[in-house]
Amino acid sequence: MPLLAVKKLRKSYGERLLLDIDALTFARGASYLLTGDNGSGKTTLLRILAGLEQAETGTFLFNGVRYDSAADLARLAPTVLYVHQHCYLFHTSVAANIEYGLKLSGVSCSERKKLVQAEMDWAGVAHLADVPTHRLSGGEKQRVALARARVLKPQLLLLDEPTANLDDEAREQVVMLIQQMREARNCVVIATHDREMTAMEGAVHLRLEGASLHVS
Amino acid sequence: MKRIMQIWLAALLATTLLPSVWAADPNVVRLATTTSTANTGLLDYLLPKFEAKCACKVHVIAVGTGKALKLGEDGNVDVMLVHARPSEDAFVAAGHGIDRHDVMYNDFILIGPNNDPAKIRGGKDVLVAMKKIADAKWKFVSRGDDSGTDQMEKGYWKALGIKPEGAWYSSAGQGMGEVLMISGEMRAYTLSDRGTYISYRDKVGLPILLEGDSRMFNPYGIIAVNPKKYPDANYNGAKALTDWIISAEGQKLIGDFKVGGERLFTPSAK
Amino acid sequence: MTLADAARHAFELLLGGDATLWGIIWISLRVSCLAMLVATPFAVVLGFVLATFTFPGRRALIVVLQTMLALPTVVVGLLLYLILSRQGPLGEWHWLFTQEAMVLGQAVLAFPILAAMTLSGVQGVDARAAETARTLGATPLRAALTVLMEARFAVMVAIASGSGRVLSEIGCAMMVGGNIAGVTRNITTAIALETSKGEFAQGIALGTVLVALALAVNFAIAMLQGKGEVR
Numbered sequence: 015m016p017l018l019a020v021k022k023l024r025k026s027y028g029e030r031l032l033l034d035i036d037a038l039t040f041a042r043g044a045s046y047l048l049t050g051d052n053g054s055g056k057t058t059l060l061r062i063l064a065g066l067e068q069a070e071t072g073t074f075l076f077n078g079v080r081y082d083s084a085a086d087l088a089r090l091a092p093t094v095l096y097v098h099q100h101c102y103l104f105h106t107s108v109a110a111n112i113e114y115g116l117k118l119s120g121v122s123c124s125e126r127k128k129l130v131q132a133e134m135d136w137a138g139v140a141h142l143a144d145v146p147t148h149r150l151s152g153g154e155k156q157r158v159a160l161a162r163a164r165v166l167k168p169q170l171l172l173l174d175e176p177t178a179n180l181d182d183e184a185r186e187q188v189v190m191l192i193q194q195m196r197e198a199r200n201c202v203v204i205a206t207h208d209r210e211m212t213a214m215e216g217a218v219h220l221r222l223e224g225a226s227l228h229v230s
Numbered sequence: 231m232k233r234i235m236q237i238w239l240a241a242l243l244a245t246t247l248l249p250s251v252w253a254a255d256p257n258v259v260r261l262a263t264t265t266s267t268a269n270t271g272l273l274d275y276l277l278p279k280f281e282a283k284c285a286c287k288v289h290v291i292a293v294g295t296g297k298a299l300k301l302g303e304d305g306n307v308d309v310m311l312v313h314a315r316p317s318e319d320a321f322v323a324a325g326h327g328i329d330r331h332d333v334m335y336n337d338f339i340l341i342g343p344n345n346d347p348a349k350i351r352g353g354k355d356v357l358v359a360m361k362k363i364a365d366a367k368w369k370f371v372s373r374g375d376d377s378g379t380d381q382m383e384k385g386y387w388k389a390l391g392i393k394p395e396g397a398w399y400s401s402a403g404q405g406m407g408e409v410l411m412i413s414g415e416m417r418a419y420t421l422s423d424r425g426t427y428i429s430y431r432d433k434v435g436l437p438i439l440l441e442g443d444s445r446m447f448n449p450y451g452i453i454a455v456n457p458k459k460y461p462d463a464n465y466n467g468a469k470a471l472t473d474w475i476i477s478a479e480g481q482k483l484i485g486d487f488k489v490g491g492e493r494l495f496t497p498s499a500k
Numbered sequence: 501m502t503l504a505d506a507a508r509h510a511f512e513l514l515l516g517g518d519a520t521l522w523g524i525i526w527i528s529l530r531v532s533c534l535a536m537l538v539a540t541p542f543a544v545v546l547g548f549v550l551a552t553f554t555f556p557g558r559r560a561l562i563v564v565l566q567t568m569l570a571l572p573t574v575v576v577g578l579l580l581y582l583i584l585s586r587q588g589p590l591g592e593w594h595w596l597f598t599q600e601a602m603v604l605g606q607a608v609l610a611f612p613i614l615a616a617m618t619l620s621g622v623q624g625v626d627a628r629a630a631e632t633a634r635t636l637g638a639t640p641l642r643a644a645l646t647v648l649m650e651a652r653f654a655v656m657v658a659i660a661s662g663s664g665r666v667l668s669e670i671g672c673a674m675m676v677g678g679n680i681a682g683v684t685r686n687i688t689t690a691i692a693l694e695t696s697k698g699e700f701a702q703g704i705a706l707g708t709v710l711v712a713l714a715l716a717v718n719f720a721i722a723m724l725q726g727k728g729e730v731r
Contacts, residue, residue: 245533
């Protein structure tokens with residue numbers, strides 16, 4: 015059974031038809047690269063999958079369970095987790111950001127501290143633990159955003175232009191993350207322009223052109 | 231967020247449970263009185279002695295006589311100590327108050343600049359003096375607040391058939407103390423009760439120019455708010471205060487009250 | 501007595517622990533603190549709701565709020581007096597000439613400042629904050645609280661402004677409190693009374709304390725902002 019199956023997805027902005035996708039499936043353990051020109055609807059597609067925007071028509075089957083509206087899909091968070099392009103970090107410290115989702119899921123305090131520390135080590139930001147996020151560089155922010163997502167172990171991770179900040183370490187992190195998601199039989203979808211990303215092996219390419227998706 | 235709520239709750243408890251300066255006393259008597267009795271310090275001297283006896287607290291709201299009677303009429307106080315006999319009688323006649331008693335008296339005086347441009351010094355007739363001031367338009371400050379003093383002043387103008395208006399006549403709309411200070415600053419004439427004047431003499435710097443006219447007699451009366459009209463007014467407290475203030479003890483204390491060696495009020499309860 | 505004499509006398513009174521003086525200061529603190537504690541939760545919630553949701557009458561409500569910002573304190577005092585008087589609708593509460601009435605009045609005065617500044621603070625938060633919170637698993641309520649936390653700088657400034665207004669207002673306190681010694685005489689009404697009696701030393705002493713309080717509040721807010729390291 016695919017992790018997520020999408021059928022008959024349509025989204026328009028006013029007069030313009032942005033997305034018209036008949037069928038789309040995401041399999042466990044697979045990684046997907048979503049490409050397309052600017053304005054082609056990559057971000058919109060990811061946001062719809064995250065439940066942040068409402069499509070006109072479309073049915074979604076996640077783990078075999080049916081979800082019809084954006085409100086329904088939104089309830090899947092953080093199992094389905096979307097990270098913005100130019101990620102948004104809360105105005106607190108790095109550690110507090112990473113801890114945010116853990117607090118919501120009722121993990122105990124000591125357990126949280128351990129997980130957060132492990133995550134900061136993974137992302138290479140442990141030395142920035144108590145730094146307020148507005149002081150970080152673009153690349154550092156991205157790594158924190160990834161750590162914040164990764165610690166919650168999402169089954170479907172939606173990344174919007176994660177390497178747009180042109181930090182080599184960030185790019186490495188993303189590649190590492192994809193690898194780990196595959197191994198854990200989770201799924202990651204990445205909207206990207208980055209040539210080095212698109213050259214990555216083993217990923218399914220989804221190209222958005224016109225309003226349709228071309229799989230390769 | 232939880233921490234913020236805890237702090238908020240702690241602060242709320244601290245401010246509500248820590249007492250106000252005087253612990254909330256169930257037996258509160260609300261006394262509306264005039265600024266002339268309050269500003270002289272008479273009540274600060276008198277009331278603690280009463281409070282010790284009655285185990286209650288008197289809350290003093292000092293406003294003009296007109297406002298004091300209105301507070302009583304609206305039921306916002308329990309007892310009034312004022313000095314405007316016609317208004318007091320009307321008040322009782324209308325059923326707003328009961329148990330009216332004489333308490334004390336002092337008198338009114340005319341004060342003004344030392345050089346006395348209107349030449350009223352040493353006169354014996356208050357109406358003649360007021361007419362001189364009005365005719366020559368010398369600066370005069372009026373209470374203008376429907377207080378006992380104000381009503382007395384308006385009574386003089388009425389008797390003279392004069393309507394005072396113009397740049398020379400200032401209607402301050404404030405208490406006796408404030409009006410004395412204003413008159414001092416402006417070097418103007420004004421009508422004052424002797425008690426407040428004595429308390430403020432050093433600060434004001436205006437001498438007494440006319441006194442002793444029998445029409446300047448200033449009696450004070452105490453009236454309780456009618457419990458039939460306002461059953462939840464503290465009539466017991468009002469009665470206790472009234473009885474005490476007209477008793478031998480209260481009256482003696484009033485007579486003993488001196489500022490700068492001078493007695494301010496003469497006890498007059500019958 | 502010259503100004504210098506009065507000032508010197510003022511400090512003697514303060515440092516000597518004059519009971520009346522410190523009693524007046526305590527009343528100011530208690531009343532204003534309580535008023536802020538009461539007004540802040542409601543005002544912040546209203547500000548947040550106005551910033552986040554659209555509903556019929558929203559525009560009108562914002563206009564009313566901003567008009568209330570400009571209301572003179574005596575007008576608020578007058579309205580409350582009429583309401584709390586025995587003749588008025590809430591006369592049975594017997595709140596006229598009590599600290600409760602002063603707290604109510606000051607809460608009404610602080611409310612529009614708190615709400616309007618919270619509104620603009622929350623409007624200034626990036627729209628992605630709420631989305632990020634949701635994608636990380638927050639419920640709509642939780643996400644709303646997170647957005648509010650993101651706006652905490654503005655809310656703190658709102659609290660400082662509101663505190664300043666209520667500590668230093670006199671019109672309302674005088675009307676609904678009645679300036680009763682030991683009960684409803686706070687710093688501002690006491691200053692008015694003492695100055696009218698020509699007792700400038702008391703007036704200066706109390707005025708100094710008022711300025712010190714205002715400084716203390718703003719200092720505390722600045723410290724909190726520094727600790728949170730918000731820009």
